[in-house]
Amino acid sequence: MKILVHSCCAPxxxxxxxxxxxxxxxxxxxxxxxxxxxxxxxxxxLDALKQFTKDESLILHIPEEYDLNPFFRAVVFNVTARCHYCYDLRLSSCAKFAQENGFEAFTTTLLYSTYQNHEHIIKLAEKYADQYNLQFYYEDFRQGWQHGIDESIERNMYRQKYCGCLYSEQERFDNRWKKRQIKLLKAQKS
Ligand code: SF4
Structure with a gap:
């Protein structure tokens, strides 16, 4: 069976x-x-993943478009729920690409991260597997969290310091942002 792996990064x-x-x-x-x-x-x-797939003798597909605008259009009015749109955009595009290019199954390295909403990723992947008539391969890759860290360090891979979007970069490094977000979430709940 031919499987397409949506990869967020090399590590x-x-x-x-x-x-x-x-x-x-x-x-x-x-x-x-x-x-x-x-x-x-x-x-x-991307360069780190290119090196990794080359070392592993794997084909890496890279879309021509960076698609920055669709990402911001999807999240800008709902920053606190942005991860939902982020997963949706990436998984729907992966499933569509898989179907159009003769793959029978797909999965994602997002299932490896202990920082992501694992259940939500599964739900969306199942939805797009149905829509595009594909098998979604599920495994709880979080089991290998430490293994992945150790090997990526051994292999001298580039390891990022934040999730990805500009919001997550600020969240990672700016305490004022964190305090504001906590306030916002509290206000939404009350
Ligand atoms: S890059 Fe990370 S933090 Fe930003 S929207 Fe996507 S999953 Fe969420």
């Missing part, structure tokens, strides 16, 4: 690939991540 791909090799003999990767900003950071992560 998050190490463990999933190890697992997928045990189940599939035809594996290709797709880097579709318009959520990574600024563009120089996008390029750093």
């Amino acid at each position: 998050c791909s190490v463990y999933p690939l190890k697992r997928l090799k045990g189940h599939f003999n035809d594996i290709e990767f797709l880097f579709y991540n318009p959520n990574i900003h600024p563009y120089t950071e996008y390029k750093l992560r």
